[in-house]
Amino acid sequence: MFCPQSHGFINYVSFYFERLAIILFLTDEEKRMLDGEMGYGAQKGMELNVGLGEAMGAERMVKVDSCHLGGLSIRSAEDAGFDFYTELSDRGAKFRICTTTNLVSGDLENWSVLGLAADERERQDKLINAFDRMGALKTITCTPYLQGHLPRFGQHCSWMETSAIAFINSILGARTNREGGPAAVAAGLTGRAPEFGLHLDDNRVGSVLVHVTMKKMASLFEAGNLGYWFGKYSAQGNIVLDGIDEFINNDYMAQLCGSAATSGPTGIFHIVGITPEAPTLEVALGGKKPVLELEYGEKERQEAIDYLNIGKGDEVDWVYMGCPVLQLNDIREVVVAIEGKRVHPNVMFWITTSSSTKMLAKRAGYVEILEKAGVTVVADTCACLLPLAHLQRMGKKGIHSVVTNSTKQAHLIPGCCYMEPHYGDLDKCIEAAVTGKWR
Numbered sequence: 001m002f003c004p005q006s007h008g009f010i011n012y013v014s015f016y017f018e019r020l021a022i023i024l025f026l027t028d029e030e031k032r033m034l035d036g037e038m039g040y041g042a043q044k045g046m047e048l049n050v051g052l053g054e055a056m057g058a059e060r061m062v063k064v065d066s067c068h069l070g071g072l073s074i075r076s077a078e079d080a081g082f083d084f085y086t087e088l089s090d091r092g093a094k095f096r097i098c099t100t101t102n103l104v105s106g107d108l109e110n111w112s113v114l115g116l117a118a119d120e121r122e123r124q125d126k127l128i129n130a131f132d133r134m135g136a137l138k139t140i141t142c143t144p145y146l147q148g149h150l151p152r153f154g155q156h157c158s159w160m161e162t163s164a165i166a167f168i169n170s171i172l173g174a175r176t177n178r179e180g181g182p183a184a185v186a187a188g189l190t191g192r193a194p195e196f197g198l199h200l201d202d203n204r205v206g207s208v209l210v211h212v213t214m215k216k217m218a219s220l221f222e223a224g225n226l227g228y229w230f231g232k233y234s235a236q237g238n239i240v241l242d243g244i245d246e247f248i249n250n251d252y253m254a255q256l257c258g259s260a261a262t263s264g265p266t267g268i269f270h271i272v273g274i275t276p277e278a279p280t281l282e283v284a285l286g287g288k289k290p291v292l293e294l295e296y297g298e299k300e301r302q303e304a305i306d307y308l309n310i311g312k313g314d315e316v317d318w319v320y321m322g323c324p325v326l327q328l329n330d331i332r333e334v335v336v337a338i339e340g341k342r343v344h345p346n347v348m349f350w351i352t353t354s355s356s357t358k359m360l361a362k363r364a365g366y367v368e369i370l371e372k373a374g375v376t377v378v379a380d381t382c383a384c385l386l387p388l389a390h391l392q393r394m395g396k397k398g399i400h401s402v403v404t405n406s407t408k409q410a411h412l413i414p415g416c417c418y419m420e421p422h423y424g425d426l427d428k429c430i431e432a433a434v435t436g437k438w439r
């Protein structure tokens with residue numbers, strides 16, 4: 001397993017720069033960008049766009065006016081990304097559209113609390129400042145759509161962060177491909193993206209039908225199990241979920257999307273009667289018969305849990321919640337579950353969120369309750385973005401086993417943190433935190 005946010009950057013960039021022959025239609029403005037008349041950033045962005053468009057068989061560019069970027073974390077950017085982004089910034093590149101930013105490699109207001117080193121902070125600050133100088137908004141969250149950056153139905157976007165991509169395509173009906181760093185930066189610098197993939201109507205239609213017979217979807221854990229289970233079929237076509245008739249709030253939808261985009265290449269899925277491109281089953285399937293029909297019931301739910309719950313032994317060193325980052329209501333659920341209890345002295349318990357949600361949680365009194373119980377509320381980062389050296393330091397402190405209720409994190413932790421997680425619902429995680437044992 002590997003962290004999808006941290007590999008192959010150099011190959012990705014070189015691939016684009018090697019393929020600059022123009023075979024697609026460009027407007028006069030786009031040609032001026034490519035010729036360098038609109039500045040270094042627009043030129044580099046258009047070069048990347050043209051290379052990607054040619055490789056993917058795009059016929060033209062589409063105007064995009066919303067961009068969400070990963071790559072700010074020093075762990076995911078690696079040296080090549082760091083050099084690429086800081087050079088763009090040093091040479092005066094500027095984003096031309098609304099551009100928000102994903103999580104980074106540390107809690108910026110409580111840097112030392114997690115035990116991160118000063119030189120890691122310095123490098124992280126340099127990278128954040130590079131994006132800041134280019135005009136990106138320092139949202140530092142993987143759920144920007146729940147924090148003010150909310151694309152409209154039909155709006156063309158260029159987003160990174162697979163959970164967010166699945167959310168804006170599926171739940172909002174906006175249009176983005178699953179972008180990598182250079183492609184999203186290119187769109188931010190030019191306000192254009194090559195028109196292929198999920199920008200086009202035909203590629204958004206569903207073809208794999210899942211009859212959901214399992215009820216009680218309304219929790220982070222259950223939404224995650226469903227998403228994880230169907231995500232693995234998304235390589236065979238866009239998924240259509242039929243049979244969900246209970247209200248699932250946007251926090252649970254974020255979990256559903258994050259999980260679906262982790263076990264497979266999900267960029268979009270539909271929920272009949274709920275998501276905007278699926279008012280009916282017939283519309284969701286584009287009037288065609290499904291290529292595959294499946295059922296999600298108790299057996300399939302258990303399959304997803306068993307696949308992820310691979311921890312050995314019963315000792316618990318670390319309880320981790322928050323992937324995608326927790327929203328205010330999710331934090332309240334943790335507060336209700338732990339209030340009056342105390343985290344076991346041998347256990348480190350983190351919940352991760354954005355700094356803006358943490359501010360709201362502070363005002364609501366939740367942070368105080370959590371801290372009294374022994375929970376650390378971590379902002380701006382997540383387990384998969386922690387610097388590698390930090391993981392070694394954690395290991396030296398005896399952090400070797402982890403418990404989580406986050407489906408995406410349960411999938412990623414073996415590759416990102418080199419631990420095999422125990423995976424269970426909120427109540428099981430709280431019990432593990434309080435007793436120091438996984439049962």
Ligand code: F3S
Nearest residue numbers: 142323324325382384
């Ligand atoms: Fe967000 Fe990190 Fe998960 S960026 S979706 S909390 S892997």
